[in-house]
Amino acid sequence: MQLISNYKDLETQKRIKEIIPKRKENSTSKKYVKELLHWYKNDFFTWCNKPKCPLCNSDKNIISVETCASNEEEKQYQSYRTEVYKCQGCGGNEVRFPRYNSPIKLLETKTGRCGEWANLFGAILFTCNFKTRFVNNYEDHVWNEFYNEEEKRWIHIDSCEEAYDTPLVYEQGWGRAMTFIVATSDEEIVDITPRYVKDWSIIKERRSDIMENTLKSVINKINNDLYMKLSDEEKNKLSERRIKEKEEFESKTGNVKEEEKIPRQSGSEDWKKERGEI
Numbered sequence: 001m002q003l004i005s006n007y008k009d010l011e012t013q014k015r016i017k018e019i020i021p022k023r024k025e026n027s028t029s030k031k032y033v034k035e036l037l038h039w040y041k042n043d044f045f046t047w048c049n050k051p052k053c054p055l056c057n058s059d060k061n062i063i064s065v066e067t068c069a070s071n072e073e074e075k076q077y078q079s080y081r082t083e084v085y086k087c088q089g090c091g092g093n094e095v096r097f098p099r100y101n102s103p104i105k106l107l108e109t110k111t112g113r114c115g116e117w118a119n120l121f122g123a124i125l126f127t128c129n130f131k132t133r134f135v136n137n138y139e140d141h142v143w144n145e146f147y148n149e150e151e152k153r154w155i156h157i158d159s160c161e162e163a164y165d166t167p168l169v170y171e172q173g174w175g176r177a178m179t180f181i182v183a184t185s186d187e188e189i190v191d192i193t194p195r196y197v198k199d200w201s202i203i204k205e206r207r208s209d210i211m212e213n214t215l216k217s218v219i220n221k222i223n224n225d226l227y228m229k230l231s232d233e234e235k236n237k238l239s240e241r242r243i244k245e246k247e248e249f250e251s252k253t254g255n256v257k258e259e260e261k262i263p264r265q266s267g268s269e270d271w272k273k274e275r276g277e278i
């Protein structure tokens, strides 16, 4: 919720507008979002396995020391934990990697892992007036979705992979077990797991009744508060989108696209090995 409310900050939006590629006339939403993704991944944001030592300008001799609570200065930009490293190339220089959540700060640091990537890309989508979701799979990966008005459906977006509309890539390409995938927007929270699994009936069985009911009641409680802030028109649009989405989930064919079979691209080999992805 904090992330999404950051997106409404006008200064953040102003700075984003200054740097993103402009939408060309007659450009479809699909075309424009793909263009944004390409620019973001290739010309703007960078992946950070380990931070660079500012003295050596390299991450070659950096070793991990600990993760600690962020200091006051880092907290100003919504960093709550900071990874601390030491550079062995220059006699133990301490290098800090605060995990910032403030999009305005990320515009400046231009680096991070999937959390930072998805956070800032969500802010960019929001600034371009797309309905935007921040998606969390609770197995340590996050990404975005945006609502494509022309196609009347939510589209999966993973900016660190430059992925557009390939929701099965985590299960089929990365080999991850997906159980709970939840999307947050400024209007509601939705369990969107069916979009990300090939065979929903198998996954549904994996989710215990307790988990299922707890999740439902938490989501309902948050949504009831959020809906109170919406106008009748917004509520109607929301329920239209939700009905369509339910239909989409129910009519899934189980086909897997070629692009959904590719393994993870982002992160170094060592980093992925540590996480058990290869």
Ligand SMILES: [Zn+2]
Pocket: 053, 054, 055, 056, 057, 087, 088, 089, 090, 093
């Ligand atoms: Zn150094």
